Amino acid sequence: MKLKKVGMFVLILFAMAALIVGCGGNKVDNQSADNNDNKQTPPTKSVTLKIANYYAADHPVNQALRDKFKAVVEEKTGGKIKVEIYPNNQLGNEQEFIEGVQLGNIEMAMTGNMWENTVPQFRIMQLPYMFVNYEHANAVLNGPIGERIYKYLEPLNVKVLASFPNGFRVVSNNKRPITSIEDCKGIKLRVFQGETIIKEMKALGFDTVVMNFSEIFTALQQGVVDGQDNPLATSYYAGFYDVQKYVAITNHMYSPGYIVINMDVWNSLTEDEKALVEEAAQNTAEAILNAVRDQEEEIIKDITEKGVEVTYPDLKPFIERVKPIVDEYIEKYPETEDIIKDIQKLGEQYL
Template identity: 85%
Template structure:
């Protein structure tokens, strides 16, 4: 069942997300998606943006999109908990850089993966980067893989990330996104792993001493819409929304990629120690996770092979 909200003759699209108001995701929604859709439809569709968990935590607004009580959302990869094929995108060291990830997730390979969401009544309009995940903590700087041992690390409720962090030597604690700052501040956990921009805009580096550029996992985001809502739109409206989603995705990609050096500079100036460990031992330690995944889901082998083959085009 779905609800396509209408007020005063206009169709309403509520977009839920967990990002801070000034994060590139919400800036792109406000400056790109909203005006493109509202102006492109001559005001027939109104867009309302709900940042910072205003419509609930990620699991809650994911369920809202499935039901249609929330028309759209900017989600992370929590879909992997119900759609195992979505774990492909967050397998360790699956993407070599942003260009490679974008070519996969906004191209034909991504479309093959997104079909697995259709039974959940959800359509993916575009993918955007949260960024490559890095590790921050208060226990010690991570300069080698041995430094990971026994650091109590917050992780999200995802099988892949939990396996990966345990393989690297961390002690993992599952907590929702909304509880991370308090958990870091009060020492419930020593650290967390997230893209630079996500942690920076959430203010977590104000309560963290060390950041390690591990780039161990690409963190994708998705612009999703309830399938019932989508099917009710006219072809012209679908085209306008799809184009706006693509432009929004590009804007987020450019912002996230360009801001990383500046973020590292700013947090370093504030006293955060940033380290760059040799990643080869990290890659070797987590390689079995990819092989185990393919054994468990053999239908994904061709997709993973395509991703890895495409990576050659983007290796420097």
């Protein structure tokens, strides 16, 4: 009897052990399943890229952004990256959205060269008569020389994806036609807040007035200033030539634009997404280049037909007058001398 009891007890112990092992086995299997789930690629968050700029909605910049950037990026990411375009200073003036990109409040922007106010190496691009033509400027700013310059912007938490042309700057005014350098004297000219442009236009004889882009039209219309300088396309789409009588093709400064992105936003993208965004930016810049360059003759024809007088002064006196500005700049920033020499040497191929 006692043996029977012992046997029963042993059987019970075996049964309990088997039950424990079975439960333990299920627990391990469940943990294994959980671990396998964890190893699966988690769904990535969608990203919205707000792009700020000061151009009119129908300007070639915003046309290219819609067709070459927004459409491509959204389609190729299946909508995972969404693009919102804010033209016409909708997210503030240029200085405000530049700061927004630095802080990350705005993911991207199409900026002008106001970076030169905090990064003096960016003044290289807008030194007087630095570029021979559009092809020369494009080769510099979307090539190895440009990359050397853009590294100076990275400490501000900003990356340059590509450069596009606003165009070569020309002067418009309501006071008199400019047929020679002497005609510049006494014309009250709006300029943007940039050390180089202020020095250059003063050297040419203009009385300069610093003013935000968004204020130009009203200031011209009301006679607060006599004129302004901007690339042909920028002024045309902003409507400035509707309130100006004279345009002088001075081409005194190349006006670059940059497609920039906040560095933290950039680093949050996958490698594939970075490659896609950068390629789309470069294609956008190329489309803008083609549009700006091709439209200039059409713009001149159109404004001439509307009564604006277009003049072509001899540029040699202009070039000579502003040459000391380049020498002064190199003396102040000697580390830029090699870059400037490389730009000038490359320019010989485009003469």
